Amino acid sequence: KNEVEQSPQNLTAQEGEFITINCSYSVGISALHWLQQHPGGGIVSLFMLSSGKKKHGRLIATINIQEKHSSLHITASHPRDSAVYICAVKVGDYGKLTFGQGTILTVHP
Amino acid sequence: KAGVTQTPRYLIKTRGQQVTLSCSPISGHRSVSWYQQTPGQGLQFLFEYFSETQRNKGNFPGRFSGRQFSNSRSEMNVSTLELGDSALYLCASHQTTRFGTQYFGPGTRLLVL
Numbered sequence: 001k002n003e004v005e006q007s008p009q010n011l012t013a014q015e016g017e018f019i020t021i022n023c024s025y026s027v028g029i030s031a032l033h034w035l036q037q038h039p040g041g042g043i044v045s046l047f048m049l050s051s052g053k054k055k056h057g058r059l060i061a062t063i064n065i066q067e068k069h070s071s072l073h074i075t076a077s078h079p080r081d082s083a084v085y086i087c088a089v090k091v092g093d094y095g096k097l098t099f100g101q102g103t104i105l106t107v108h109p
Numbered sequence: 110k111a112g113v114t115q116t117p118r119y120l121i122k123t124r125g126q127q128v129t130l131s132c133s134p135i136s137g138h139r140s141v142s143w144y145q146q147t148p149g150q151g152l153q154f155l156f157e158y159f160s161e162t163q164r165n166k167g168n169f170p171g172r173f174s175g176r177q178f179s180n181s182r183s184e185m186n187v188s189t190l191e192l193g194d195s196a197l198y199l200c201a202s203h204q205t206t207r208f209g210t211q212y213f214g215p216g217t218r219l220l221v222l
Contacts, residue, residue: 033210033211035213041146041197041199041215041216041218042213042215042216043199043201043213043216044213045210045211045212045213048210086152088152094157094164094165095140095142095157095159095164095165095201095203095209095211096142096154096157096165096167097142097144097152097154097201097211098154099151099152099153100151101151102151
């Protein structure tokens with residue numbers, strides 16, 4: 001079993017829909033990252049969480065440390081949100097990240 | 110501030126050759142981490158450098174090595190290339206605090222023939 005599990009692996013939505021991507025992990029962590037990767041490879045860090053909830057525009061990320069679970073929500077989804085979303089966890093103070101397998105999101109107009 | 114830069118962006122090599130990839134972090138960032146991304150294995154941690162010292166290493170063979178210079182620029186080297194080394198190699202720079210965000214470069218896409 002992987003240390004970081006994401007669900008679903010693939011997600012198709014219509015423009016305007018509310019989207020949720022889930023991430024579960026099995027180790028104690030110091031922080032959790034949500035990353036976005038568009039075709040072509042570039043990775044952008046969306047959020048870094050160690051507790052609670054963060055919001056940026058239409059994106060919301062939450063984390064429950066006790067349950068070892070995090071969610072990424074996209075409100076009012078748009079075709080430009082189509083990308084791979086990756087959950088990554090950091091253990092301890094060093095920079096090593098352990099990644100989930102990614103969720104491929106496709107938003108149709 | 111300029112972002113993380115990686116050179117070259119694309120590279121084609123043949124089996125048995127060696128390759129060196131370069132990463133220049135964001136100004137002021139002293140930590141650089143390297144990752145390999147393949148369709149089969151996804152993203153995997155290679156190593157992390159801080160102040161010219163390797164402070165963490167992933168589960169990769171000794172053919173994969175790296176170093177960091179005094180200006181925080183980092184290089185990684187892969188010797189005796191194998192077909193399975195074909196991948197996107199990403200570096201990320203970050204500050205050294207526990208909660209520092211990692212900023213990824215555009216990656217170097219390596220194809221081994």
